[in-house]
Amino acid sequence: MKRRKFLVLGSLLGLSPYIEAKETSSFEKSFKKVKETIAAVQDHMFPKNTKLPSATEMHAIAFLFETVKHKSYDKDIRAFVLEGAEELITREKGKFVLMDSAEKEKALRAYEETSYGRNWLSRIMTLTMEGLFSDPVYGANINESGWKALNAYGGKPRAKKRYVIDEV
């Protein structure tokens, strides 16, 4: 299946205005509108007091923003990250971030029932895992907490710069 069709299939919004947010220049502005929602989803998936470090403690939302904005990130998926969050906001009538944990669980499991929602939730989980388990140079594996939790460590030499060539 073609990538674009796959990403938008089942979305209430369809081909949304976020297409322009494929470009890194307009991404930051669009991201601000959905940041709180994405952070709440990350926090629900990786809460405190489990065997893994929490998304909040590891600043996973900052990592997600920097990662998705980066030029190496797929521009279609960049738009999809925003669209999927907007879709969740719309589905839950803007109340997702205000919900308690049980309500969030119910809302996310319902979203997961749609193929679109499942793809988006899977993408957010992947982006969070990329933060927690990537080299600490990317900022979300603080003190190697993600690696320590799994007793699995990145090899040497470690990255000195993000994406090999970026300045830290």
Added chain:
Amino acid sequence: MKYDVVIVGSGASGGAVAYTLTQAGYKVAVLEKGRLLKREEFSKDELAYCRRDIVTPNLFDEYHTIEEKVDGKWETTPTYDSGWSFWNGNVVGGSSNFMSGMLHRMHPDDFRLKSKYGEIKGANVVDWPIGYDEMEPYYVKAEELVGISGKYKKHPFEPPRSTADFTQPPTNENAVVKLLDKSCKALDITPLVTPRAVLSRNKEHRNACFYSNFCGSYGCESGAKGSSREALLIPALATGNLTLMSNSYVKSLHTSKKEAVDYAVVVDTVTGKERHIYAKLFVVAAQAHESARLLLNSGNRLHPDGLGNSSGELGKNLIFSAGGSGQGELHEESLKEISFKELMQTGLFVNRSILDWYFIDHWWDGTFKGGSVEFMFEHQNIISRARKNNEESGKLVWGSALGEKLTDRFKKQKSIRFEIFNDWLPNDNCFVALDPIHKDKYGMPVGKLRVEAHPQDLKVGKYIAKKCEKVLEEMGAKNIYSGVSSSPPQNLVAGGCRFGDDPKHSVLNKYCQSHDVPNLFVADASFMPTGGSVPYTWTIYANAFRVADHIVATLKKVL
């Protein structure tokens, strides 16, 4: 300036030709589309090297179109749409930087597959125009120069050697080999030590492996891996005869007379400036599907169907490595023979291959060409392992349950894996042509790959997979599974410029020289009419050394 030789591509074959020619005193330019990475930049950064296009082009800029049969009809999808990249390591040294380095020589019968097994319906199998004897000295040269470590053990399907053993002993092994060897013995299977293009001892400017736990898919900071970059290009540069031009994309090769290429049309990928680079002789080594594309893109009124394509065979009979893989979990509570602590020791290699099923001649199963098997641990990448374990019964797992699941997966078990390599039979529906619509960012038509496999490939892969599953069962592994697919592994590609004695049915002669254009050679895996049932890399190195010797002899005559 006019160089003696221009080489397009700096991977395994380009490096071997550059090494030989510069040692012989010729002035050589290597044109590499990608950039030069310093050794210290080869970190084990999973995010950069394994999850982003850092060493391959962005698919929206440069891509292929892939043609597959869907519901009986051919359907074409650009790779920017599917995300299925067919690029492999576009940096100085090419994909040899990122290989796992598990290498085998091809068997003498691989050079005469048609004579040995006869016609196979729907497959374009032919014998090679050379035999194993002509390649053997170059297998030795590659083994010694590239630095392949191993330990020879006589086996009915192990190709003969002119030297007694490897100059480098095997790399250090995880204790799991005790369990694997014992399990194989119980099943009357002979495990062999895998020859590996990784140094176990220091060699000249290169240091021995330091067992980082992350080898395949990553570059090597110690220089232990036998990449073109470390083993060949660095010594070639030391001669003073090599000009290495990175960030140099070759759009086409120009002919103003029918029998000779006179210059390469090159774009600086940083500035966008175009220039012509002249040489007496040109060697194409851009990886099989891209080499054929370059020659097709070099057509003009003198070569209307593509450069060196009077046979009409250019791009045809593209092959991949057929086969599949499987794995099983070794759990702490049910582990035999070795301690769990030994199993969990990181960095050490598994280093075991099975050649017992290379040729099948069985009273019940029949007589057919089989394949080889490599054993290894599951790739140790942390993000990808975590991602593979984040669902249950079709639903994502998160919260406390995810923490339990991942810590159990990482701390209480380790997966052992096998990979099967068998022949991808060349056929009429596996080829590369120019896409009539799509162009890359430099304005050149992209390669359109049709990638259908022959049904026999799947049959062989499944036959071997069942046997490998038995080995894992004997080892006490749990949750064993395997997958054999007709989907091509894009990093194991060959063919498209077949060599042969008949100019009407092949693109290259036995020395990989164009039948049509004498100052044009193709040195990469494009020449291979059949691929054997092993990874191609050792044969690519060996053949490129063989071709390079012929080029030296040719240059001596004309210069």
